[in-house]
Amino acid sequence: MSGIKDLAEVISEDADIVIKEFEEKNIPDFSWSEDAPFAFPKVSPECYEAIQRISAAAVRIQRLATPPVNFLHMLHDKCYEIGAIKALMDLGVPYEIFLQNDISYEDLARIVRIDKDLLARYVRLAAAAGFLFEPRPGFVSHNVTSAIFMKDRRTAHALHWGFKEALITASEISESFKMDPTGRNPYCSAWSISHRERGEALETYWQRIERVPEDAKQYQSLMVATAKLEQYSMEHVISCFDWRLVNTVVDCGGCPGHVSMALADRFHHLKFVVQDLPQAVALARKSLPKRYKSRITFEHNDLFKSQRVTADAYFYRWIMHSWPDDLAREIMRAAAKAMNHGAKIFINEMLMDDVDWDCESIEMEARMTDIRMHALHMGRVRSMDEYIALVRTADKRFRFERKHCPPGSLLSVLEFTFIEFPPVDSAGTDGSLTPVQEDYD
């Protein structure tokens, strides 16, 4: 581990790389003011890596410069930070502040019906934590994060929902360990325990979303909002495969169908069936823009029931990570039921072996996704080999082809082909086994 001075030098050298590129390309400097863009500017891979190194070094410096007990205090106090920001969202505070304006605590307190001094105390903590801003004493305005609530309502609703769910769920992880120490029963997830209604049986996340229409709506917003982030962008799905090679695609667990819409925009010959649970399908049908109607259809299909649609390709984005191994295998077995020789399966997920372990922010994203998936669903983040083993033990007829991980993407795409009659001898392109595959044969 480098010392503070070495880390400071890394930051200084990498800052030079970033500043040089920003100046050359006329990119404005990073800013947290309310009119700053949500997304980072498009930069070269060298500049992107320099930004990642700066962020990693800054995290390490902060850790080195904080005594261990204080560090743990800071960590558990994050719960108050999150609780405070969530409470302000619950009160509707970020919706009551106009962009390019500030408002006095007095006026704001009257609108959201809470004591002025109490409101000011919570806003000041939130602002110190990076949400809202106090431009002058006694007044509050937006910064770049809180401005999202005025600029993009769909993303704001999804974020607000995320704050609520995370806070309740995280507190039940210990109880989930007690109920299912193997971590494989989706009915015993921290989420299920935290959402149990008095006297009612435990239900899974997906059962609840199906039962509560408001949650189903928020969930679809969350998925669409997440797909807007650079590292999860649809551009990576578009570039992961030569989509001219197929005509029909089943978007399994496709939610509002945003993956299909992105592909449909770029490849005009493609037709899609988006499958999901009944409530999700009903919502998606309503929100589908007219221009897609002849090419994208929706239907209810349970991931665990035999697939009925025969298509050239089956796309599973963010499906497998929500399930423990035995259930994930069942999903693959169900898919095989309708597949013809040569059909493709794509698994679009974060892979543990893609993680840059030298970059704290990327490691945290992977570790956090892994734990979030366990806490919500008893799912997990897997490595490429774990996925290949899982798919091939589900059905030997799936042949692993390759992994695509477009630059800048945090998700990979694993491509498999369904081979109806496995070749007897393994010569030639059709029958050849990749080294990884041989390990599982």
Ligand SMILES: C[S@@+](CC[C@H](N)C(=O)[O-])C[C@H]1O[C@@H](n2cnc3c(N)ncnc32)[C@H](O)[C@@H]1O
């Ligand atoms: C994490 S979301 C992924 C959505 C979309 N593929 C994306 O990338 O944004 C998982 C989806 O699986 C759907 N789902 C969950 N259980 C299902 C089941 N048993 N059968 C069909 N769909 C299911 C959910 O409704 C949800 O839309």
